[in-house]
Amino acid sequence: MIIVQTKWLGRAQRIQAIAQAGLAFSKDVYDRERYEELMKLSVEMMADYSQTEMEVITDLWKGEKGYPTPKADVRGAVFRENQVLLVREKHDELWSLPGGFCEIGLSPAENVIKEIKEESGYDTEPSRLLAVLDSHKHPHPPQPYHFYKIFIECSILDGQGEIGIETNHAAFFPEDRLPPLSLKRNTPSQLGMVFDFMRHPERATIFD
Incomplete structure (x- = not known):
């Protein structure tokens, strides 16, 4: 069932992307009407398979303009005494590697430093890129957006858990x-991946 849902999710996201690109570049009024209809269909499909209200998805996609691209999500892997730093989210009480959406104007390294500081209180320094993963190729729950997930190992410079x-x-x-994980943010296999990097510093960066 999860595989079927993932296929439908990918199709809904692709339809939304086509509609968004069409609305960004088309000047023909009839073509724009067709793209608006495709956008509505994608919202209905997304609502059916992601268990999200149609109004929520509509609001999320309303601000998306121009040519659509995957969103970048950065996650920091911070180790101490063979243990990894995790933070617990207030809204669902589940745990994840510190991180979040990459913000405009900041590099991936600058974003991960910022996220780790804001979510855990630690000042860190990025040391190496571990992986760049396509969310569609990993068992994340259905979500409205398509993500590229960037995992960066960081070393603690200062600070304490806050x-x-x-x-x-x-x-x-x-x-x-490991505590109960927020599967939208990171999966058990991804945590296993970062621990494997800790044990094998020579391992090459993973990308898919």
């Missing part, structure tokens, strides 16, 4: 005692 605006706890965990 809560942030969106988080209520930050702590280090060993691989065999």
Whole structure:
């Protein structure tokens, strides 16, 4: 069932992307009407398979203009004594590597430094790119957006564990005692991947 849902999710996102691009570049009034209809169909499909209200999806996509591209999500892998730093999100009480959407005007490295500081209180320095993953190729729950997920290893420079605006706890965990994870943000296999990088510093960057 998950595979079927993922296929439909990808199709809905692709229809939305075609409609968004058409509305961005087409001047013909009849073509624009067809693209508007495609946009409505994509919202209906997304609502059916992501268990999200149509109004929420409409609001999310309303601000998307121009040629559509995947969104970039950056995650910081911070290790201490063979344990990885995780933060707990306030809205669902689930855990993830610190990170979030990349912001305009900041590089991926600058974004991950900012996210780790805001969500955990630690000042860090990026040391290497671990992976760039396509969210469609991993078992994340259905979501309205298509993501490229960027994993960057970082070293602690200063600071201590603190809560942030969106988080209520930050702590280090060993691989065999991970807390309940926020699967929208990171999966168990992705956590296994970052621990494997910790054990094998010579491992090459992963991309898919």
